[in-house]
Amino acid sequence: MANIVQFEDVGLRYPASDADTLSAINFTLASGGFYFLTGQSGAGKTSLLKLIYLAQRPTHGVIRLFGEDAGALPRKRLPGFRRRIGVVFQDFRLVPHLSAFDNIALPLRLSGVPESDVEAPVREMLAWVGLSERSDAPPPTLSGGEQQRIAIARAVIGRPEILVADEPTGNVDPDMAARLLHLFESLNRLGTTVVVATHDFHLLGRIQNAHMMRIEAGRLLDPTGALRNPPKAPVA
């Protein structure tokens, strides 16, 4: 399989910080792979995901995305790349004054999908995440779990080439977590590369042939993929 994401000696330091958040990150993600990114809070998982979904540029090193140097992309090319990446943000980042329906429809509308072709897939996604009855509800009136499901529906509705999910099951019950993971797996089978950052070690064993990347103190452990088929017990 071709590499869809490639990190070469990537480092990241935030302007207000006097230490690197990420350093010497090297790994590749194969197109169509399923990856878990684990690590303790503050280890750098979210920062690493931000580099993948182009919310952040690396301080040094090279990130190749879809075969191109993402760090050298001119601003005007970023939207095209971002539309190929679905993101489930840790804080959901839903537009608070838009209904659940309109939030899910955003990627389609931004991509220029005609309004007549928006309703059916959005209704389908709402049904998939079990929120058909709440389609008109604005996010502030939804529970945390419901908002998370809307965020996931919004991330996957455009059939992205890469799905990046930051703690996507953190606010849902185990049944819904399993169901959402099944959705990710289905997308993965259709060719989407999935990267899931999670604390939940119970999820790790549920996806056959998933790869696991572990990050500690800003450094990626075992980037060679030896931790494929993750352990049953949490890694200390």
Added chain:
Amino acid sequence: MFSTAADRRVLDDRRGTRAMTWIMAIMLFLTVLAAALGLGTVNAADALDRQLAGRLTVQVVSADPAVRDRDTRAVLAALRGMPAVSRADPVDSARLTEMLRPWLGDASTDADVPLPSLIDVDLSVPSEEATARVAAGVRATAASARVDSQSRWLSPVADFMRTLIYAAAALVLLMAAATTAVVLLAARAGLETHRDTIAILHMLGSTDVQVARLFQRRIALDTMVGGVIGTLAAMLAIWAVTGQMAGLGSQLLSGGVLTRGDWVLLALLPLIFALVATLAARIAVLGRLRQVQ
């Protein structure tokens, strides 16, 4: 691309106070009044030019009534024989006496008061050269006669009207500049208000132009709605003032009545301002977005 309805929902209307609509209504109200003043003054100046162009008054000034009458007849005959003159008529002495009564009182009818004889002259083709030729001919006929161009008498009025036209044009331009400034401020404030939403849109793959269009449409709509309200109110005020001007019976003021073309131009002002506002919003939003990642 967003549909119009979906587009309106993306920027939260409830968070905006819609003050923009009323600001634009006031701006357009003042702009239309200024423009109407300018257009009306242009019309009045044109009417004045038409009325005075090529009109001369010949005065025959002599203390001796017999000499005055003789010279008047000679000048009149000479004028009527000139090809440059299309009409030459003596001003009725009774009318002249009546015109002078406010200044001279009963003395205007006193035979001892040496009132000049006046002859109204229309030139066939108004020009400086024709005026000079006629003046030379008149002086050659009677040394006591002198020629006055009516447009020269009213040149201070014409100058004042030109100043009014320039002032009105400057006011319209100032209002357009102020509108642009208001739009720039509103666009920047809107970007700040909707910063989180814009960040989400960017992360989902929105282009700067798509975001700019959301603001453009909103500001264009506010400007258009406010502009139409302000323009209609101004037009009503102008219509009322025009009616009062007609009642004054002044030739100069009635010449300043707006034409149908003027009304159409005034009615187009909200559209022109909406286009200016749209362009200003686009430039402001794109400029600001380029500064963020």
